[in-house]
Amino acid sequence: xxxxxxxxxxxxxxxxxxxxxxxxxxxxxxxxxxxxxxxxxxxxxxxxxxxxxxxxxxxxxxxxxxxxxxxxxxxxxxxxxxxxxxxxxxxxxxxxxxxxxxxxxxxxxxxxxxxxxxxxxxxxxxxxxxxxxxxxxxxxxxxxxxxxxxxxxxxxxxxxxxxxxxxxxxxxxxxxxxxxxxxxxxxxxxxxxxxxxxxxxxxxxxxxxxxxxxxxxxxxxxxxxxxxxxxxxxxxxxxxxxxxxxxxxxxxxxxxxxxxxxxxxxxxxxxxxxxxxxxxxxxxxxxxxxxxxxxxxxxxxxxxxxxxxxxxxxxxxxxxxxxxxxxxxxxxxxxxxxxxxxxxxxxxxxxxxxxxxxxxxxxxxxxxxx
Amino acid sequence: xxxxxxxxxxxxxxxxxxxxxxxxxxxxxxxxxxxxxxxxxxxxxxxxxxxxxxxxxxxxxxxxxxxxxxxxxxxxxxxxxxxxxxxxxxxxxxxxxxxxxxxxxxxxxxxxxxxxxxxxxxxxxxxxxxxxxxxxxxxxxxxxxxxxxxxxxxxxxxxxxxxxxxxxxxxxxxxxxxxxxxxxxxxxxxxxxxxxxxxxxxxxxxxxxxxxxxxxxxxxxxxxxxxxxxxxxxxxxxxxxxxxxxxxxxxxxxxxxxxxxxxxxxxxxxxxxxxxxxxxxxxxxxxxxxxxxxxxxxxxxxxxxxxxxxxxxxxxxxxxxxxxxxxxxxxxxxxxxxxxxxxxxxxxxxxxxxxxxxxxxxxxxxxxxx
Numbered sequence: 001x002x003x004x005x006x007x008x009x010x011x012x013x014x015x016x017x018x019x020x021x022x023x024x025x026x027x028x029x030x031x032x033x034x035x036x037x038x039x040x041x042x043x044x045x046x047x048x049x050x051x052x053x054x055x056x057x058x059x060x061x062x063x064x065x066x067x068x069x070x071x072x073x074x075x076x077x078x079x080x081x082x083x084x085x086x087x088x089x090x091x092x093x094x095x096x097x098x099x100x101x102x103x104x105x106x107x108x109x110x111x112x113x114x115x116x117x118x119x120x121x122x123x124x125x126x127x128x129x130x131x132x133x134x135x136x137x138x139x140x141x142x143x144x145x146x147x148x149x150x151x152x153x154x155x156x157x158x159x160x161x162x163x164x165x166x167x168x169x170x171x172x173x174x175x176x177x178x179x180x181x182x183x184x185x186x187x188x189x190x191x192x193x194x195x196x197x198x199x200x201x202x203x204x205x206x207x208x209x210x211x212x213x214x215x216x217x218x219x220x221x222x223x224x225x226x227x228x229x230x231x232x233x234x235x236x237x238x239x240x241x242x243x244x245x246x247x248x249x250x251x252x253x254x255x256x257x258x259x260x261x262x263x264x265x266x267x268x269x270x271x272x273x274x275x276x277x278x279x280x281x282x283x284x285x286x287x288x289x290x291x292x293x294x295x296x297x298x299x300x301x302x303x304x305x306x307x308x309x310x311x312x313x314x315x316x317x318x319x320x321x322x323x324x325x326x327x328x329x330x331x332x333x334x335x336x337x338x339x340x341x342x343x344x345x346x347x348x349x350x351x352x353x354x355x356x357x358x359x360x361x362x363x364x365x366x367x368x369x370x
Numbered sequence: 371x372x373x374x375x376x377x378x379x380x381x382x383x384x385x386x387x388x389x390x391x392x393x394x395x396x397x398x399x400x401x402x403x404x405x406x407x408x409x410x411x412x413x414x415x416x417x418x419x420x421x422x423x424x425x426x427x428x429x430x431x432x433x434x435x436x437x438x439x440x441x442x443x444x445x446x447x448x449x450x451x452x453x454x455x456x457x458x459x460x461x462x463x464x465x466x467x468x469x470x471x472x473x474x475x476x477x478x479x480x481x482x483x484x485x486x487x488x489x490x491x492x493x494x495x496x497x498x499x500x501x502x503x504x505x506x507x508x509x510x511x512x513x514x515x516x517x518x519x520x521x522x523x524x525x526x527x528x529x530x531x532x533x534x535x536x537x538x539x540x541x542x543x544x545x546x547x548x549x550x551x552x553x554x555x556x557x558x559x560x561x562x563x564x565x566x567x568x569x570x571x572x573x574x575x576x577x578x579x580x581x582x583x584x585x586x587x588x589x590x591x592x593x594x595x596x597x598x599x600x601x602x603x604x605x606x607x608x609x610x611x612x613x614x615x616x617x618x619x620x621x622x623x624x625x626x627x628x629x630x631x632x633x634x635x636x637x638x639x640x641x642x643x644x645x646x647x648x649x650x651x652x653x654x655x656x657x658x659x660x661x662x663x664x665x666x667x668x669x670x671x672x673x674x675x676x677x678x679x680x681x682x683x684x685x686x687x688x689x690x691x692x693x694x695x696x697x698x699x700x701x702x703x704x705x706x707x708x709x710x711x712x713x714x715x716x717x718x719x720x721x722x723x724x725x726x727x728x729x730x731x732x733x734x735x736x737x738x739x740x
Contacts, residue, residue, distance in 0.1 A: 087460065091525065094531060098528055129613075155465065155468070163498075163499045164500065243500075
């Protein structure tokens with residue numbers, strides 16, 4: 001365990017696109033120092049992209065630190081929520097970047113959760129065909145989306161369908177920003193943390209279970225360790241398969257059912273981490289169909305219950321709707337049904353031979369009585 | 371000189387992103403055969419993007435050939451002209467791709483000139499974070515834009531500001547498509563061909579000058595050779611500097627003044643090749659200021675005159691407007707004025723020490739009397 005106040009650091013190993021992740025307290029106020037250390041050119045303006053909820057909390061402190069270090073900073077505030085991940089919002093940000101004088105050597109900074117990270121990252125990927133990018137996540141959930149270089153906006157017909165792989169120069173993760181999170185978002189974020197254990201590291205799953213209370217109380221040291229371990233699993237997987245040709249798909253544990261639940265419920269009713277918690281229980285039940293034993297599902301469900309996360313599908317969501325939403329999920333390749341299935345706690349495999357009727361039975365079995 | 375009917379082939383050497391360029395007659399009718407040879411998967415639908423002018427001429431023949439080879443083909447027709455290079459049009463094409471069932475293994479095919487190539491290429495770059503892409507240029511000008519992987523759409527405040535580097539799987543250049551080009555577009559396209567000689571290959575400039583009549587008469591063998599040589603220069607430069615860190619900038623010979631002329635005139639009045647012909651004469655005059663002799667400008671002007679291209683700025687374009695438009699050109703890095711300047715016929719250098727007053731004098735000197 002690290003000493004209190006320590007900055008944890010790890011590297012996403014991607015050859016000449018490798019980058020560091022810094023996790024700790026007080027990083028916002030040191031932004032300027034970190035940007036200089038990263039070699040980000042001060043001669044070109046920065047654009048700090050954030051959303052309406054985060055802006056008032058942290059933007060001024062970061063802007064001040066960057067200006068003190070000699071950076072010129074423009075700030076764009078987008079509306080909070082998924083609807084900002086749009087081409088319309090991208091168009092507005094490009095206008096901000098142009099009027100802010102951003103050139104090819106400029107850096108776009110994402111300050112916020114997954115929505116801001118995905119949107120600002122896509123801006124950085126396409127503005128002048130690609131400029132530098134720094135992620136400053138302000139949610140637990142964003143420990144996942146801020147690492148790995150996936151950026152995207154939504155289309156009216158499909159989520160995340162317009163995007164790019166564009167790796168950041170660095171991830172600066174200030175733990176102090178997490179204390180303002182609503183409890184429900186804390187739980188939701190921890191769901192992705194636990195997912196990283198479930199796909200890769202049984203010992204970390206044990207640790208999460210043992211430290212549930214500390215994590216839910218936002219104990220900085222426990223949280224710093226959990227985010228470090230979560231980011232580590234993510235970065236190992238991404239290092240080995242940057243563009244999701246094979247291995248990276250294991251990060252989608254629980255996401256096939258999870259995304260379908262989000263879509264069927266209408267975005268916003270279920271938080272992402274809640275939807276994938278239910279999805280991971282579903283995948284664990286699928287494991288039993290492949291002969292991996294009932295204990296995986298029992299343990300998976302117990303862990304999520306301990307963190308106060310849902311493990312059942314709300315009664316008003318019809319199985320038909322959920323199955324239909326799954327057909328639209330872009331994880332279906334050439335019509336066959338693909339699932340990430342646990343083989344034990346801490347290990348998964350990608351199955352391309354999953355029958356739709358099994359999935360329907362599991363969805364129905366997970367649905368609460370009306 | 372190649373035998374009549376021969377397919378010329380060259381490779382853009384970019385490591386694991388290398389790709390072939392095929393130039394010759396009758397390629398459209400053989401599309402299916404070429405796609406199979408390229409290993410493009412037939413299990414995933416293709417999207418053929420074209421514009422209203424080209425669609426009626428060639429799309430059916432290509433679609434038929436692809437279908438005969440076992441491909442499922444959806445077709446999107448965008449309005450002709452620069453206004454199609456927009457996020458709005460991208461949004462519409464993403465809808466077409468989704469309803470056409472395109473998945474991660476699909477291929478987007480651009481059939482048309484630079485507008486279609488840039489738009490469809492950007493679609494391929496961002497749809498599902500990147501799918502395969504084939505260029506089938508139908509103009510001479512597009513020998514330039516179809517090679518090198520630059521894709522983009524415009525923003526209301528700036529051209530080509532939203533884009534990506536996304537290399538195609540191949541360029542299939544059917545010379546038969548060029549016979550339907552209006553004469554003015556033929557001349558405009560040849561302007562970029564000559565540019566490739568001016569920056570890299572004095573012998574090719576000589577050849578162009580000697581073969582002007584054959585080229586303007588669209589003699590297939592002369593045209594095939596000229597496009598082969600033009601693509602060759604482009605591909606050598608791109609191979610050495612894919613992302614325009616240094617060398618690739620030489621491809622912008624004549625483009626700083628040229629783009630400013632296009633912007634000041636309002637897009638459409640001057641064709642791109644016309645604007646850069648005037649720009650290249652301007653750059654050649656700049657060469658004299660750096661002591662490279664007047665003969666470069668005299669020779670450059672004579673060549674473009676021989677091809678019936680403009681070498682003077684129309685009288686109604688004010689120098690103030692042209693200078694203002696140049697400030698917005700994204701080729702200005704950190705405020706300094708950068709120009710590609712010939713040092714002799716067939717060779718250029720990048721100068722970062724170009725004084726704005728010289729440029730203004732040259733612009734004024736090139737402007738026709740009212």
